[in-house]
Amino acid sequence: MNVLLKLSFSHLMGRPRQTVVSIAGVAVGVGFFIAMAALMQGFQAYFVQKIIDITPHIMVKDEFRTPPLQPLQTLFPNAALDLKGLKPKDEKRGIRNHARIHQSLKKLKEASVTKGLEGEAFLNFGSKTMGVALSGIDPEAEKKVSTLDKDIFKGKLDNLLVKKNGIIIGIGVSEKLGLKMNDTVTVVSSEGVILRMKIVGIFSTGLTTQDNRTTYVQLKKAQILLRRQNVINNLRLRIENVDDAEIVARQIENQFGYRTESWQESNVNVLSIFKVQNLVTYSTIIAILIVSSLGIFNIISTIVFEKSRDIAILKSIGFFEEDIKKIFLVEGFLVGIIGSILGWGLGYSLCLALEQVPISVKDGAFIRIEGFYLLYTLWHYSIGAIVSITSAVLAAYLPARKAAYLKPVDIIRGAA
Amino acid sequence: MVKKNEELYRLENITRVIEGEVEAIILRGISFKVNTHEFISIIGPSGSGKSSLLYMLGLLDMPSSGDFYFRGESMVGLTRLELAQIRLETLGFIFQFHFLLPELRGIENIRLPMERLGKLNVTQMKDRVDKVLESLGLTKDAYKYPHQLSGGQRQRVAIARALINEPMVILADEPTGSLDTENGDKVFKIFQDLVKNEGKTIIMVTHNPELAIQTDRQINIVDGHIRGE
Ligand SMILES: Nc1ncnc2c1ncn2[C@@H]1O[C@H](COP(=O)(O)OP(=O)(O)O)[C@@H](O)[C@H]1O
Numbered sequence: 082m083n084v085l086l087k088l089s090f091s092h093l094m095g096r097p098r099q100t101v102v103s104i105a106g107v108a109v110g111v112g113f114f115i116a117m118a119a120l121m122q123g124f125q126a127y128f129v130q131k132i133i134d135i136t137p138h139i140m141v142k143d144e145f146r147t148p149p150l151q152p153l154q155t156l157f158p159n160a161a162l163d164l165k166g167l168k169p170k171d172e173k174r175g176i177r178n179h180a181r182i183h184q185s186l187k188k189l190k191e192a193s194v195t196k197g198l199e200g201e202a203f204l205n206f207g208s209k210t211m212g213v214a215l216s217g218i219d220p221e222a223e224k225k226v227s228t229l230d231k232d233i234f235k236g237k238l239d240n241l242l243v244k245k246n247g248i249i250i251g252i253g254v255s256e257k258l259g260l261k262m263n264d265t266v267t268v269v270s271s272e273g274v275i276l277r278m279k280i281v282g283i284f285s286t287g288l289t290t291q292d293n294r295t296t297y298v299q300l301k302k303a304q305i306l307l308r309r310q311n312v313i314n315n316l317r318l319r320i321e322n323v324d325d326a327e328i329v330a331r332q333i334e335n336q337f338g339y340r341t342e343s344w345q346e347s348n349v350n351v352l353s354i355f356k357v358q359n360l361v362t363y364s365t366i367i368a369i370l371i372v373s374s375l376g377i378f379n380i381i382s383t384i385v386f387e388k389s390r391d392i393a394i395l396k397s398i399g400f401f402e403e404d405i406k407k408i409f410l411v412e413g414f415l416v417g418i419i420g421s422i423l424g425w426g427l428g429y430s431l432c433l434a435l436e437q438v439p440i441s442v443k444d445g446a447f448i449r450i451e452g453f454y455l456l457y458t459l460w461h462y463s464i465g466a467i468v469s470i471t472s473a474v475l476a477a478y479l480p481a482r483k484a485a486y487l488k489p490v491d492i493i494r495g496a497a
Numbered sequence: 498m499v500k501k502n503e504e505l506y507r508l509e510n511i512t513r514v515i516e517g518e519v520e521a522i523i524l525r526g527i528s529f530k531v532n533t534h535e536f537i538s539i540i541g542p543s544g545s546g547k548s549s550l551l552y553m554l555g556l557l558d559m560p561s562s563g564d565f566y567f568r569g570e571s572m573v574g575l576t577r578l579e580l581a582q583i584r585l586e587t588l589g590f591i592f593q594f595h596f597l598l599p600e601l602r603g604i605e606n607i608r609l610p611m612e613r614l615g616k617l618n619v620t621q622m623k624d625r626v627d628k629v630l631e632s633l634g635l636t637k638d639a640y641k642y643p644h645q646l647s648g649g650q651r652q653r654v655a656i657a658r659a660l661i662n663e664p665m666v667i668l669a670d671e672p673t674g675s676l677d678t679e680n681g682d683k684v685f686k687i688f689q690d691l692v693k694n695e696g697k698t699i700i701m702v703t704h705n706p707e708l709a710i711q712t713d714r715q716i717n718i719v720d721g722h723i724r725g726e
C-alpha cells in the first residue's frame with residue numbers, strides 16, 4: 082500500500098470514535114436523501130403516470146389564448162385603450178370546422194384523437210343532488226385516448242354504445258349519491274334539459290378530481306343535454322411520446338388557432354409543487370451534509386494539530402506541500418466514500434421499510450394511494466455519494482492546506 | 498562517489514532574525530565553508546544557534562541577510578518546491594529525537610524518501626533497502642513499528658532513512674544526545690565509516706567534546722557567532 086495512503090488510514094484509525102461519528106454523519110445524510118428522494122419522486126412519478134394514463138396528453142379547447150381584438154383596437158392599433166366592461170363572448174358554436182381539424186389530427190403520426198363535448202349538469206337520485214362534469218364521448222375512439230375502459234370496474238365502456246341513455250360515473254359520485262349499476266338517475270343539464278339515464282358503468286381512476294366529478298355519456302346525448310347539436314368543444318389526443326406533448330400542442334395551436342394544452346400545461350400547478358418538493362429534498366441533504374462536513378473539518382483539524390510533528394518530518398525529508406495536502410484530503414475522501422457506501426445501505430433499507438408501511442389516502446387528496454410508491458434509481462445513489470464525497474473533501478481542504486504550509490522548522494524547534 | 502575537497506557550502510555573513518513582539522537575533526554574521534568529504538562538528542552552549550544554523554544548512558530555513566551557496570548555487574530566492582527537491586536528492590537529516598512516523602513500520606519509514614523521489618524501480622528499491630538495513634544491523638527488526646524498537650534501534654532507523662536516497666550531505670542535530678554511551682558510540686562509528694568509505698559529508702551538532710574531537714573540524718558557536726574552530 083502507498084505510504085501516504087497508509088498514513089491517511091492510520092490517522093483515522095487513531096481516532097476511532099470521531100471517525101465513526103463523522104462517517105455516520107455522512108451515512109445518515111446520504112441514507113435519508115436516498116429515502117426522501119425515492120419517496121418524493123416515487124410519488125411524483127406515480128402521479129405523473131396517472132395523469133398521463135387518465136387525462137388526455139393534448140387537449141384542443143374551444144377557446145383562444147388571447148381574446149379577439151375589439152373593433153376599436155383594430156381601428157387604432159397604437160392607441161392606449163382601456164375598454165371597460167368587456168365580456169368574453171359565449172362561444173356557442175364550440176370548435177368550428179371540427180370535422181376538418183379532426184381529420185387532419187388523425188393523420189398525425191403516433192397519435193390517437195377523439196372529440197367530445199363537455200358541460201355542467203346535476204344528477205338527482207332520490208333526495209340527493211350533485212353537480213358533475215358532463216363529458217360526451219365517442220366510446221370507440223375513447224379507448225385509444227384514455228384508460229377509461231380499463232378503469233371501469235363495473236360494467237364496461239361499450240355499454241354506452243348499446244344503451245343510448247347510459248351514463249358512466251366515477252366511484253366518488255356513486256358513493257355520494259348511493260348509485261349502483263342499472264340505477265336510473267335524473268340528469269339536469271345547465272341548459273335545463275332533463276333526461277333520465279341508466280348507470281351502465283362505474284370507474285375508479287385513483288385521481289380524485291376525476292372520480293368525484295366526471296361522468297361520461299354518449300357524445301350525441303351530451304349534445305342534446307347541452308342543446309348544442311353537432312357541436313364539440315374539445316379534441317383530445319394521446320401520443321406515443323408524452324414528452325413531446327408540449328411541442329405537438331404548440332404546433333396544433335399555431336395551425337388551428339384554438340387554445341391547445343399539453344398535459345404539462347393543464348397540470349402546471351401540481352408540477353410546480355413537485356419542483357418545490359424536490360427543492361426541499363435537496364435542501365435537506367445539503368443541510369445534513371453541512372453538519373457532517375463540520376464533523377469532518379473538526380476531526381481533520383484535530384489530526385493535523387496532533388500530527389504536526391510528522392508533517393514537519395515529511396517536509397524536512399523533502400515531501401512537497403501537495404503530498405501533505407493529499408494525505409488529509411484523502412482522509413476526507415475516505416470518510417466521504419465509506420459514509421456514502423453505508424448511506425447507500427441505509428437508504429435502501431429505509432426504502433424497503435417504507436414500502437411495508439400501509440397508508441391509505443382517499444378523501445381530500447389529489448390522488449388515492451395505498452402505501453408509498455418509491456422510485457428506485459441509481460441517480461439518487463450517485464447524487465448522494467457525489468455530493469457527500471465532494472463536501473467531505475472540501476471540508477478536509479482547509480485543514481489540509483494548513484498542514485501543507487506548516488513550517489517544519491517552527492515545529493522541530495518546538496518539539497526538540 | 499563525490500569528488501574530494503570541492504566546495505559544498507559557502508556562507509557569507511549570514512544573519513537570521515526572527516520577527517515577533519521582540520526581535521530575536523539568532524545568527525549574527527556567520528561565514529564559513531564546507532568541502533566535500535568533511536566531517537564537521539558544531540559545538541557550543543545551549544541556545545547559541547547551533548540547530549538554527551543546521552536548519553539553514555538543511556535548506557529548511559533561509560537567512561535574513563547574507564549570501565548562502567550550496568554546490569556553487571545561491572539558495573536565496575529558490576521556491577519551496579525547488580528546495581524540497583534538493584533536500585530529497587542531496588540531504589539527509591537526523592534529529593536528536595528519532596522523529597520516526599509512529600504509524601509506519603521501520604522499513605516504511607526508511608522507504609519514505611525513496612518513494613517520494615521515485616527514481617528507482619521495485620527491485621532497485623528493494624536492493625537499496627536491504628543494503629542499508631544490513632549495514633546498520635536492522636535486517637531483523639525492519640518490520641517492527643517504532644514503539645517496538647529500542648532507542649538505539651530507532652536512531653539507526655532514522656539514520657537509514659537519512660541515507661536511503663544516498664545523499665551527499667548528512668546533517669545531524671545531536672544524534673547521540675538521547676542515546677547511552679554504547680549506542681552513541683555505535684552511531685558515531687557509522688558516521689565515521691560513511692565519511693571514510695562512502696565519501697559523505699557530515700555536519701553534526703554535538704554536546705559531547707569527546708566525539709567532537711574525533712571529527713575533522715570543530716566549529717564553536719557562541720551567541721550566534723562563530724567563536725572559533
Ligand atoms: N521561533 C523563535 N522565536 C524566537 N527565538 C527563537 C525561536 N526559535 C529559537 N529561538 C532562539 O534562538 C536561539 C538559538 O536556538 P537554537 O538554534 O535552537 O540553539 P541551540 O541549538 O544552539 O541550542 C535560542 O536562544 C532560542 O531561544
Ligand SMILES: [Mg+2]
Pocket residue numbers: 497547548549670
Ligand atoms: Mg539545538
